[in-house]
Amino acid sequence: MKGQIIKIESTLYTVKHHDKKTLCVLRGKFRKQHILPRVGDYVVFDEEKKVIEEILPRKNAFERPFVANIDLAFLVTSVYMPDLVPILLDKLLILMQNHQVTPIICVTKMDLLSKEKKQAMSSFFSYYQKIGYTVVYNDELDKIKKLIQGKTCVFTGQTGAGKSTLLNRLEPKWNLKTGEVSKALGRGKHTTRTVELLSFLGGKLLDTPGFSSLELSLKNEELQDAFPEFQKINCPFKDCTHTHEKECLVKKQVNLKIILESRYQSYLQLKEEVKKK
Ligand SMILES: Nc1nc2c(ncn2[C@@H]2O[C@H](COP(=O)(O)OP(=O)(O)OP(=O)(O)O)[C@@H](O)[C@H]2O)c(=O)[nH]1
Ligand SMILES: [Mg+2]
Numbered sequence: 001m002k003g004q005i006i007k008i009e010s011t012l013y014t015v016k017h018h019d020k021k022t023l024c025v026l027r028g029k030f031r032k033q034h035i036l037p038r039v040g041d042y043v044v045f046d047e048e049k050k051v052i053e054e055i056l057p058r059k060n061a062f063e064r065p066f067v068a069n070i071d072l073a074f075l076v077t078s079v080y081m082p083d084l085v086p087i088l089l090d091k092l093l094i095l096m097q098n099h100q101v102t103p104i105i106c107v108t109k110m111d112l113l114s115k116e117k118k119q120a121m122s123s124f125f126s127y128y129q130k131i132g133y134t135v136v137y138n139d140e141l142d143k144i145k146k147l148i149q150g151k152t153c154v155f156t157g158q159t160g161a162g163k164s165t166l167l168n169r170l171e172p173k174w175n176l177k178t179g180e181v182s183k184a185l186g187r188g189k190h191t192t193r194t195v196e197l198l199s200f201l202g203g204k205l206l207d208t209p210g211f212s213s214l215e216l217s218l219k220n221e222e223l224q225d226a227f228p229e230f231q232k233i234n235c236p237f238k239d240c241t242h243t244h245e246k247e248c249l250v251k252k253q254v255n256l257k258i259i260l261e262s263r264y265q266s267y268l269q270l271k272e273e274v275k276k277k
């Protein structure tokens, strides 16, 4: 029988087949082969013996959190407490694209900003919309529900950004634990620890303790593709790195504020990281 792993607790795997959940263990061969099933994995399992026999081919896989077969990632991005970190957002966008996951930028805590700051943030995020990303605000529940339908989705982002809070708003019965930011940050711990897929609107949702951008190991060529707004620009020098070149049109657009300064800074920082490797 085929099912999807929706939860892992030490050596126990919850496998879901239609609406039925079976608590399974692994067949010994997995440990020998050093392959471990992840949440999101589609598996063949023996319903009577309650053993997982086989892992089916994956669309994608992540190490932290340890998940597979993700379609959509909500990059939950807080504008205040915790503050916005543009490079973190840019890195997550690239990480998701590299794993064939569609990223959705989901903005939280706009209600905590003054009118001026709110305007500045809105224009920051409309830049991302302009270059082709989907942006939603965490009060746009209907829009978010439409995006989720039929997909396996993850909610990721800084600790305290409001992932669990948003999930609870989508489905109050989940009653996920949410944290006081100051405490959560002070302890340096996440409120969300276990990884579990929750069924919702024919889709599945995953509240995570945050994705690790450590998994982002880019090659130089990939970096050029990672910033869609740079790709359209034809610098006079064919292999322009958009760094030291005098005639660089990307730099020109940064100066003219057509390209967002923080996007260019992210690019430069990632370029340095690529070089170091
Ligand atoms: N004012 C305001 N507070 C919010 C909003 N979203 C979340 N919060 C608060 O922010 C705090 C942290 O929210 P959580 O949902 O626990 O954050 P999380 O992203 O799940 O954090 P971890 O599980 O630690 O990764 C809670 O006190 C929430 O009430 C928002 O849009 N506006
Ligand atoms: Mg949480």
Ligand SMILES: [Zn+2]
Pocket (backbone or CB within 6 Å): 235, 240, 241, 242, 243, 245, 247, 248, 249, 250, 251
């Ligand atoms: Zn250039």
